[in-house]
Amino acid sequence: MNKKTLALTAVAFFAALAPAFAGEVFVPLASNATVGGVLHRTTVRVSNPSTADLPFDVTFIPAETDGSALPPTQSSITVRAGSTLVLGNVAPSGASGFVQVSGAAQLVVAARVQALSASGALLASTSLPAVSQDNAVAAGATVELVGLSRTADGLRTDFALVNLSRDTAHCTLKAFRSDGSGLASAISLSLKPLSQRLFSEALQTLGALAISDVRFEVSCDKQFFPFARVYRPSGPDFDFIAPSPSLATDLVPGGPKGSDGSVLFDVAGTFLRATDSNSFISYDLPATAGAAYRRATIEYDMTIGQFSQVLLFTGVHSFRRPSTDRNQRVLYYGIQITNKNAKTTLDLGVKDVVVKTIGPWKAGHGYHVKIVYDLDQKQVTLETYEGGVLTYTIAGDALHADLSANANPLEVDFGQTGIGDGAYGPPIGWSFANLHVELVPK
Numbered sequence: 001m002n003k004k005t006l007a008l009t010a011v012a013f014f015a016a017l018a019p020a021f022a023g024e025v026f027v028p029l030a031s032n033a034t035v036g037g038v039l040h041r042t043t044v045r046v047s048n049p050s051t052a053d054l055p056f057d058v059t060f061i062p063a064e065t066d067g068s069a070l071p072p073t074q075s076s077i078t079v080r081a082g083s084t085l086v087l088g089n090v091a092p093s094g095a096s097g098f099v100q101v102s103g104a105a106q107l108v109v110a111a112r113v114q115a116l117s118a119s120g121a122l123l124a125s126t127s128l129p130a131v132s133q134d135n136a137v138a139a140g141a142t143v144e145l146v147g148l149s150r151t152a153d154g155l156r157t158d159f160a161l162v163n164l165s166r167d168t169a170h171c172t173l174k175a176f177r178s179d180g181s182g183l184a185s186a187i188s189l190s191l192k193p194l195s196q197r198l199f200s201e202a203l204q205t206l207g208a209l210a211i212s213d214v215r216f217e218v219s220c221d222k223q224f225f226p227f228a229r230v231y232r233p234s235g236p237d238f239d240f241i242a243p244s245p246s247l248a249t250d251l252v253p254g255g256p257k258g259s260d261g262s263v264l265f266d267v268a269g270t271f272l273r274a275t276d277s278n279s280f281i282s283y284d285l286p287a288t289a290g291a292a293y294r295r296a297t298i299e300y301d302m303t304i305g306q307f308s309q310v311l312l313f314t315g316v317h318s319f320r321r322p323s324t325d326r327n328q329r330v331l332y333y334g335i336q337i338t339n340k341n342a343k344t345t346l347d348l349g350v351k352d353v354v355v356k357t358i359g360p361w362k363a364g365h366g367y368h369v370k371i372v373y374d375l376d377q378k379q380v381t382l383e384t385y386e387g388g389v390l391t392y393t394i395a396g397d398a399l400h401a402d403l404s405a406n407a408n409p410l411e412v413d414f415g416q417t418g419i420g421d422g423a424y425g426p427p428i429g430w431s432f433a434n435l436h437v438e439l440v441p442k
Contacts, residue, residue, distance in 0.1 A: 032091035036233025056103025067194035123236035139366030143243035159202035163191035165222035178213035279426035305429025315416035
């Protein structure tokens with residue numbers, strides 16, 4: 001029995017196979033509109049690196065429109081094996097919004113916005129991100145857009161916010177000058193399901209006629225993506241500004257030690273988007289062999305796709321010390337969720353010792369999850385946060401007093417590789433991001 005089948009409880013789990021995955025990405029800016037005599041046009045490229053012809057759909061979603069039930073504007077477009085198809089007009093003439101591209105998982109999407117003169121000459125061309133689970137902002141997270149400007153000689157900033165949820169999103173926008181002072185009071189926004197809100201001349205709207213290096217701070221209670229375009233209406237200047245990365249995590253897993261000797265481990269961005277062929281990931285923590293730790297704190301962002309309609313439980317996450325010797329294995333805790341009623345099972349690593357309560361879990365929602373295994377308090381506690389607000393707590397006894405690595409590492413696992421006992425399955429369609437672990441020594 002390998003370590004993957006031991007990831008979540010002392011009972012082995014094996015993966016459920018899901019149907020072939022069909023995915024979607026969003027191009028946040030779909031424009032075919034003229035501003036100041038310059039046409040801003042978005043082109044989308046769909047590439048098929050596979051050996052079979054594959055279809056995809058395109059749906060243009062106008063700004064301020066509920067896109068959750070719109071039919072495709074172009075359906076069953078076929079891109080031949082190994083080729084790239086260019087869509088030159090993804091938005092109707094005079095319109096602006098965003099575009100959903102949905103199809104087979106093998107397809108790859110890229111986009112550009114072009115600025116064209118009245119004669120059709122290319123003035124500027126800028127790459128746009130295709131927004132997927134890998135770069136969408138999780139519900140409850142806060143991100144920054146940096147470098148927004150408005151100048152007396154014509155440079156302008158438009159700001160847009162995309163709700164990437166099929167529920168109404170509630171968001172907060174704050175604006176700051178380069179010296180850190182507030183440009184305006186915090187603004188509360190409500191966005192329709194799967195919609196975009198566009199604010200033309202955003203800085204002028206906030207009362208700033210000439211200003212540079214403004215920072216916008218944005219958060220939403222649903223998955224979202226904010227962006228800005230800084231441009232000169234009658235000229236070639238055009239820049240697309242996406243959320244700026246922070247220094248909160250390490251790009252290369254395994255960060256430095258804290259000032260108190262704590263072991264820190266970080267994985268930035270999405271580290272698992274569970275599919276039928278990739279539903280498990282495990283990390284060895286850089287703990288010093290033989291060193292005793294008194295507290296482990298594990299945090300990550302989790303976005304739930306759909307709950308299985310067939311299996312009873314979804315295997316989510318565990319913290320353990322594996323071993324080929326069954327008597328040496330330690331499961332510090334494991335987490336499963338009941339698909340039917342969203343009940344949390346906190347497995348405490350001793351046979352038949354679990355804690356169960358109804359959790360906050362909903363399909364399509366994102367959560368910041370924090371688990372603390374505390375030997376001083378002799379307790380393991382799981383908390384969830386939505387929009388920075390504590391929404392749920394479940395706790396049980398910490399039953400394993402030896403929190404240390406030996407010949408085997410301390411390990412954190414996410415997802416699982418198969419169906420266990422005919423009832424436990426992997427979190428297909430769920431995503432996990434922004435892992436942070438801290439081990440505090442005794």
